[in-house]
Amino acid sequence: MRQNVCKWYYVCPMKKFYEEGRLDRHWINNYCKGEWQKCIRYKNVENNIAHPDTMLPNGEINERL
Numbered sequence: 001m002r003q004n005v006c007k008w009y010y011v012c013p014m015k016k017f018y019e020e021g022r023l024d025r026h027w028i029n030n031y032c033k034g035e036w037q038k039c040i041r042y043k044n045v046e047n048n049i050a051h052p053d054t055m056l057p058n059g060e061i062n063e064r065l
Protein backbone atom coordinates (compact mmCIF):
# COMPACT_ATOMS: atom_id res chain seq x y z
CA MET A 1 0.00 0.00 0.00
CA ARG A 2 1.33 3.44 -0.86
CA GLN A 3 2.14 5.62 2.12
CA ASN A 4 1.59 9.37 1.98
CA VAL A 5 4.75 10.20 3.90
CA CYS A 6 8.18 8.78 3.27
CA LYS A 7 9.07 6.17 5.85
CA TRP A 8 12.39 7.97 6.50
CA TYR A 9 10.83 11.37 7.08
CA TYR A 10 11.14 11.47 10.86
CA VAL A 11 14.85 10.67 10.78
CA CYS A 12 15.75 12.48 7.56
CA PRO A 13 17.95 15.60 7.72
CA MET A 14 15.59 17.27 5.23
CA LYS A 15 12.91 17.37 7.94
CA LYS A 16 15.36 18.99 10.36
CA PHE A 17 16.49 21.55 7.77
CA TYR A 18 12.89 22.37 6.93
CA GLU A 19 11.92 22.83 10.58
CA GLU A 20 14.92 25.07 11.08
CA GLY A 21 13.75 27.24 8.20
CA ARG A 22 16.71 26.34 6.02
CA LEU A 23 14.87 24.30 3.40
CA ASP A 24 11.95 25.41 1.27
CA ARG A 25 8.68 23.61 1.86
CA HIS A 26 8.35 22.56 -1.77
CA TRP A 27 10.97 19.86 -1.18
CA ILE A 28 8.87 18.37 1.59
CA ASN A 29 5.63 18.66 -0.34
CA ASN A 30 7.03 17.34 -3.61
CA TYR A 31 9.09 14.51 -2.19
CA CYS A 32 8.72 13.61 1.52
CA LYS A 33 4.94 14.05 1.51
CA GLY A 34 4.52 13.49 -2.20
CA GLU A 35 6.47 11.39 -4.63
CA TRP A 36 9.03 10.06 -2.17
CA GLN A 37 9.66 7.12 -4.51
CA LYS A 38 11.48 9.57 -6.80
CA CYS A 39 13.77 10.92 -4.08
CA ILE A 40 17.44 10.18 -4.68
CA ARG A 41 18.05 10.14 -0.92
CA TYR A 42 15.33 7.53 -0.53
CA LYS A 43 16.77 5.40 -3.33
CA ASN A 44 20.27 5.66 -1.85
CA VAL A 45 19.09 4.54 1.58
CA GLU A 46 17.26 1.61 0.06
CA ASN A 47 20.41 0.63 -1.84
CA ASN A 48 22.85 1.28 1.03
CA ILE A 49 24.55 4.05 -0.92
CA ALA A 50 26.21 6.67 1.27
CA HIS A 51 25.20 10.29 0.69
CA PRO A 52 25.84 13.56 2.53
CA ASP A 53 23.22 15.29 4.67
CA THR A 54 23.51 18.22 2.27
CA MET A 55 22.15 16.24 -0.67
CA LEU A 56 18.69 17.33 -1.77
CA PRO A 57 15.95 14.91 -2.84
CA ASN A 58 16.84 15.56 -6.51
CA GLY A 59 20.46 14.57 -5.93
CA GLU A 60 21.94 18.08 -5.96
CA ILE A 61 24.29 19.05 -3.17
CA ASN A 62 23.43 22.24 -1.28
CA GLU A 63 26.47 23.20 0.78
CA ARG A 64 24.49 26.03 2.42
CA LEU A 65 22.35 23.60 4.38
Ligand code: SF4
Nearest residue numbers: 006009012032039042
Ligand atom coordinates in the same frame (compact mmCIF):
# COMPACT_ATOMS: atom_id res chain seq x y z
S1 SF4 B 1 14.26 13.66 1.60
FE1 SF4 B 1 13.79 11.74 0.60
S2 SF4 B 1 14.46 10.17 2.03
FE2 SF4 B 1 14.27 12.06 3.17
S3 SF4 B 1 12.20 11.99 3.98
FE3 SF4 B 1 12.15 13.14 2.08
S4 SF4 B 1 11.58 11.63 0.53
FE4 SF4 B 1 12.30 10.51 2.32
